[in-house]
Amino acid sequence: MSESLVIVGNGMAAARLVDELAKVALGRYAIAVIGDEPRLAYNRVLLSSVLAGETASHEIELRPANWWRDRGVTLKYGSAVEEIDVGRRELKIANEESVDFSRLVLATGSSPLRLNVPGVDLAGVNTFRDSRDVDLLLTLAAAKKRVVVVGGGLLGLEAAYGLAKA
Numbered sequence: 757m758s759e760s761l762v763i764v765g766n767g768m769a770a771a772r773l774v775d776e777l778a779k780v781a782l783g784r785y786a787i788a789v790i791g792d793e794p795r796l797a798y799n800r801v802l803l804s805s806v807l808a809g810e811t812a813s814h815e816i817e818l819r820p821a822n823w824w825r826d827r828g829v830t831l832k833y834g835s836a837v838e839e840i841d842v843g844r845r846e847l848k849i850a851n852e853e854s855v856d857f858s859r860l861v862l863a864t865g866s867s868p869l870r871l872n873v874p875g876v877d878l879a880g881v882n883t884f885r886d887s888r889d890v891d892l893l894l895t896l897a898a899a900k901k902r903v904v905v906v907g908g909g910l911l912g913l914e915a916a917y918g919l920a921k922a
């Protein structure tokens with residue numbers, strides 16, 4: 757029987773890892789990918805282009821659903837992993853479902869730094885990291901006359917460009 761390999765995080769690293777495993781060890785593992793974003797893995801780098809209206813959101817998907825199916829991967833997206841018990845080789849998803857694993861890969865990426873100032877949790881203060889953020893920013897851009905971008909690095913500039921276009 758093949759070992760069970762669970763990858764937490766349905767991002768760019770997970771897609772690449774499955775691609776490599778399928779090339780060198782197809783069938784060795786029963787693979788499951790569990791991610792909290794409610795969609796197939798996508799190219800995060802292209803979110804700036806989605807925000808700017810230059811690319812449609814569905815066009816940035818890294819692989820179509822049948823690509824994952826053809827590699828025998830079970831996909832659970834829209835599911836946050838909340839607990840990992842390494843001793844029992846078991847993890848828990850937000851809705852209390854448990855998943856067993858013999859091997860576990862954490863491919864959970866990173867979260868944006870939020871400013872440590874009062875008001876940072878108010879409605880209308882958003883980060884720019886995932887496609888839910890892009891939807892929120894586009895809603896903001898449509899409803900508000902003025903948007904301020906804090907952070908003038910690559911992502912700040914791309915956010916400002918996208919928001920200006922929107």
Ligand SMILES: Cc1cc2nc3c(=O)[nH]c(=O)nc-3n(C[C@H](O)[C@H](O)[C@H](O)COP(=O)(O)OP(=O)(O)OC[C@H]3O[C@@H](n4cnc5c(N)ncnc54)[C@H](O)[C@@H]3O)c2cc1C
Pocket residue numbers: 764765766767768769770790791792793800801802803804835836837838863864865866884885886911
């Ligand atoms: C707008 C933008 C533009 C960028 N441009 C560039 C660029 O030009 N060049 C470059 O090199 N890099 C760029 N980056 C950075 C690049 O996108 C990241 O380095 C890359 O996505 C990291 O891949 P990853 O798979 O490690 O993580 P991610 O792609 O972040 O995937 C991790 C996934 O794990 C999920 N996750 C986290 N915790 C849990 C949990 N408990 N349970 C379930 N799922 C969980 C996350 O929601 C996420 O979907 C950009 C990033 C952004 C946001």
